[in-house]
Amino acid sequence: MKAQGKASRPKADQFPLTVSQGGVSAKIYKSPRKVAGKVYDAFTLAYSLGGKRVRKAFADLAEAKGEAARVVGQIGQGSVGVAHLTGDERVGLQSALAKLARVSGNQNASVARLADIVEEFTSAVAVLPAGVGLLQAAEFYRDRNPAGLTTKTVAEVVDTFIADRRAGGCSEVHLRDLGVRLGRFKDSFQLVPINSLSAPQVQAYVYGLTHGHTGKASANRSKENSLRQIVSLFNFARRMKFVPAELALEISEIPAPKKQAASIEVFTAGEIAAILGAADTEIVPALAIAAFAGLRLAEVARLDWREVKLGEPAIVVSAANAKNRARRIVPLSGNLAAWLAPRVKPFGPVNPCADDDLGGALGDRFERAAARVGLVWRRNGLRHSAITYRVAVTKDVAACALEFGNSPAVIFSSYRALATEAEGKAWFDVRPPAAITANVIVLPAGRA
Numbered sequence: 001m002k003a004q005g006k007a008s009r010p011k012a013d014q015f016p017l018t019v020s021q022g023g024v025s026a027k028i029y030k031s032p033r034k035v036a037g038k039v040y041d042a043f044t045l046a047y048s049l050g051g052k053r054v055r056k057a058f059a060d061l062a063e064a065k066g067e068a069a070r071v072v073g074q075i076g077q078g079s080v081g082v083a084h085l086t087g088d089e090r091v092g093l094q095s096a097l098a099k100l101a102r103v104s105g106n107q108n109a110s111v112a113r114l115a116d117i118v119e120e121f122t123s124a125v126a127v128l129p130a131g132v133g134l135l136q137a138a139e140f141y142r143d144r145n146p147a148g149l150t151t152k153t154v155a156e157v158v159d160t161f162i163a164d165r166r167a168g169g170c171s172e173v174h175l176r177d178l179g180v181r182l183g184r185f186k187d188s189f190q191l192v193p194i195n196s197l198s199a200p201q202v203q204a205y206v207y208g209l210t211h212g213h214t215g216k217a218s219a220n221r222s223k224e225n226s227l228r229q230i231v232s233l234f235n236f237a238r239r240m241k242f243v244p245a246e247l248a249l250e251i252s253e254i255p256a257p258k259k260q261a262a263s264i265e266v267f268t269a270g271e272i273a274a275i276l277g278a279a280d281t282e283i284v285p286a287l288a289i290a291a292f293a294g295l296r297l298a299e300v301a302r303l304d305w306r307e308v309k310l311g312e313p314a315i316v317v318s319a320a321n322a323k324n325r326a327r328r329i330v331p332l333s334g335n336l337a338a339w340l341a342p343r344v345k346p347f348g349p350v351n352p353c354a355d356d357d358l359g360g361a362l363g364d365r366f367e368r369a370a371a372r373v374g375l376v377w378r379r380n381g382l383r384h385s386a387i388t389y390r391v392a393v394t395k396d397v398a399a400c401a402l403e404f405g406n407s408p409a410v411i412f413s414s415y416r417a418l419a420t421e422a423e424g425k426a427w428f429d430v431r432p433p434a435a436i437t438a439n440v441i442v443l444p445a446g447r448a
Contacts, residue, residue, distance in 0.1 A: 013061070019068040024075045026068045028061070047071055049110055074112045152242045154189035154197070158182045161236045171325050173298075176357055181229045184209075194234075195243045199250040202230060207257060220257035227256055264414055265378040266385040267291075269426040276339070276430070279369035282352040287366055287382075288339035289315065289350065292428065293330045294386030294404050296323055301359035305345040310337050322405060330403050335431045342432075385427065387415045392424030 017028040026047035033042045043064040045056045049071075058064040093111070100117070101109035124134050152160075162178050170178075188205060189197065206227045209218040218226075231252050238248035267275070272291050279287050286300050293315050295303065299322065307316040313332035319325050332340075353361040367377040378384070383404075391400050391411065400415075401408040419427075 017065070017068075019065065019072055021069070021072045024072045026072050028064050028068055031057075045071075047075070049075065049112060052107065071112075074115050149195060149244065150241055151193050151195065152237070153191050154194045155186050155191065157194045157237050157240075157242055158186040158233065160240070161233050164236065171320050173302075173321060173323065173325065177225075178229060180358065181226045182233060185226070185230055185233075194237055195247065197247075199247075199254055202251055203254045206230065206254065224256040227254060264384050264388065264418060265381055266388050266418065267375075267378065267381050269423070269430050271373075271375055272382075272385070272427070273430045274373040275366075275370050275375065276432070278372040280365065281343075283362065283365050283369070285340050285343050286350050286352070286362060287369070288336055290366070290382040290386075292333050292336035292339075292386060292430075294383050294390065295330065296383060296405075297359035297363050297380075298357070299323065301351045301353070301356050301362050303350040304347060305350055306347045308332075308340065308344065308350065310341060310344060313337050317405070324405055326405065328402060328405050333428050335428055338431045384415070387411065388418045389424035389427035391415050392419040392421050393428065395421075 015028070015030040019026050019028070024047075026045060029044045029046065031042050031044045033040050041059065041061070043058045043061050045058065045064050045068050047054055047068070056064075056067065058067070093114075096114060097109045097111075100113065104113070121134060124137070128134070128137055162175065162182065165178060166175055185205065206223050209223050209226060210216060211218055231254075234243060234248040234251040237243040238245050276284060276287060276291075286303075289295055289303065289308075290297065290300050295315070295317060299317055302321040303315070303317075307318065309316065310332065313334075315330045315332055317328050317330060319327040322328065351359070351362050353365070356362055366382070370377050387400060387404050387406075390403070391397065394400060397408050397411045397416065400406075401411045404411070
């Protein structure tokens with residue numbers, strides 16, 4: 001029996017290493033480096049490509065070997081393929097290489113580079129939707145990312161847009177509306193680059209809007225108003241080169257939510273009398289104006305006593321405070337004058353809630369007054385009641401449209417024939433208790 005010998009050791013790599021395939025070879029050289037007094041292994045891969053010598057450095061031998069195998073495989077496949085090409089195929093190949101050279105330079109115009117391009121092309125086509133070509137995808141990317149586009153977040157663009165509208169002389173009412181609607185949009189996307197948003201994202205935001213106090217879905221009319229402001233924002237961003245024109249167009253084509261038939265709910269004369277009787281004294285003037293003059297809640301909230309003219313009698317809604325930015329004069333009914341006379345002031349806000357430009361706090365106090373007498377609040381119920389009963393009494397749609405700041409078409413379709421003349425007269429006959437109006441003298445116009 002022969003004595004068992006020692007186990008043989010694996011043969012060490014002999015440098016330079018040669019990696020060959022299909023007549024193409026590459027060499028790996030060991031080229032240690034000295035850094036801060038320490039010697040580290042390093043390897044250099046060298047091969048010829050397009051008549052030029054190419055060298056690549058690696059810290060790991062396995063990586064160098066892997067790259068060498070990949071390179072010689074690609075070059076070898078190209079060489080074998082070229083050897084079997086027909087004359088026309090060779091001409092086509094040379095033409096392709098010439099076109100590649102014009103784009104990438106002569107140093108990158110090789111058969112191996114063509115192989116890389118084909119691999120990249122097939123990978124891109126695999127992820128594109130059916131029927132969409134690579135050129136079409138490239139054009140889409142170019143259009144969405146044009147040269148010179150400035151990257152801005154949604155928050156930055158909203159702030160810039162509102163500042164631009166203020167500098168352009170827009171009314172405070174319009175600016176407040178922008179601040180509320182676009183403020184919510186800004187809070188939802190904040191640091192997101194505005195040019196990265198898509199029409200489906202914006203549509204989902206608009207359709208998903210909810211009421212701030214109740215959490216219920218916002219009315220479609222409110223959603224439509226928000227969408228209109230967002231479209232204006234993106235058109236501004238397009239002009240400022242913050243978003244491409246294509247994106248602004250896509251946002252403008254988002255369909256507005258389908259308008260729902262408005263639900264007109266009114267209070268009765270007995271109910272408004274009970275609410276006024278239960279209301280805090282300081283909000284009675286604002287509550288009475290909303291109920292009997294039909295001003296919108298935000299208009300009441302911004303009303304000044306100088307615009308309440310008992311002696312004429314009328315209430316002036318200035319263009320700055322009106323929703324549609326159009327001045328109008330609302331007749332002041334006899335019963336409304338009776339409610340206001342004991343509390344009239346020469347000037348100052350009618351709204352006792354500080355810093356309540358949009359009427360949210362004032363509206364909450366109206367609702368609490370109704371709750372005290374067991375009534376469920378009806379959204380916009382005071383304005384709906386005033387218009388409904390005014391139309392019933394006057395039967396003059398055009399005059400009511402001017403008084404309430406609506407179009408005749410809206411008044412006719414939404415408020416006509418909802419109440420009888422008797423119900424209308426009862427509404428405008430709701431007066432304060434006699435003790436409140438005793439010894440009250442209404443001054444002539446200009447002295448109230």
